[in-house]
Amino acid sequence: MPKHKGQLVGYVRVSTLDQHTERQLEGMKLVKIFTDKASGKDTKRPQLQAALEYLRESDTLIVHSMDRLGRNMLDLLQTIKTLNDRGVAVQFIKEHLTFSGVDSPMSKLQLGILAAVAEFERSLIRERQREGIAIAKKKGVYKGRKKALSVEQAKALVAKDKANRGKDRAALARELGVSRQTLYQYLRQAA
Numbered sequence: 001m002p003k004h005k006g007q008l009v010g011y012v013r014v015s016t017l018d019q020h021t022e023r024q025l026e027g028m029k030l031v032k033i034f035t036d037k038a039s040g041k042d043t044k045r046p047q048l049q050a051a052l053e054y055l056r057e058s059d060t061l062i063v064h065s066m067d068r069l070g071r072n073m074l075d076l077l078q079t080i081k082t083l084n085d086r087g088v089a090v091q092f093i094k095e096h097l098t099f100s101g102v103d104s105p106m107s108k109l110q111l112g113i114l115a116a117v118a119e120f121e122r123s124l125i126r127e128r129q130r131e132g133i134a135i136a137k138k139k140g141v142y143k144g145r146k147k148a149l150s151v152e153q154a155k156a157l158v159a160k161d162k163a164n165r166g167k168d169r170a171a172l173a174r175e176l177g178v179s180r181q182t183l184y185q186y187l188r189q190a191a
Contacts, residue, residue: 010033011061013036013037014035015037028093032054052079084101157183
């Protein structure tokens with residue numbers, strides 16, 4: 001049986017539905033492109049999963065930049081290692097880096113440094129966001145997240161749960177349009 005000739009496969013991720021995907025891998029001759037429209041921190045990236053399942057030994061996954069592939073440093077490194085272990089190379093256009101699993105120690109060092117810088121930048125953004133929220137709370141501007149249920153709905157939830165004797169809480173959560181975790185939080189607060 002002849003050996004599989006490696007293909008170039010693209011993966012594109014944009015953070016919001018209104019961002020454009022065309023510029024990320026523009027002009028590249030790819031056999032197939034998988035596109036997710038999801039935040040980088042989102043664990044649900046179905047097209048990335050589809051790409052990972054599609055790729056075969058000697059293929060190359062082409063990605064615009066490192067932050068498009070990994071949610072954080074650990075996720076990025078794990079994804080690259082998993083692909084490299086399967087004989088799949090990963091190429092990042094923006095950083096001009098390719099990792100094939102037989103990379104030099106310098107390539108591995110570069111990957112670690114770049115991923116660490118990206119993770120550091122993200123933690124700085126989160127820290128600034130927390131500081132901004134704290135300032136807004138002091139000014140009385142920030143009210144926090146809107147409650148999932150009104151006071152009346154919460155009372156009705158407790159009454160229905162008592163009437164059902166705590167049975168079929170999943171159906172009760174669906175009826176109210178909340179998660180079971182939220183339902184349990186309201187029940188604990190009422191106890």
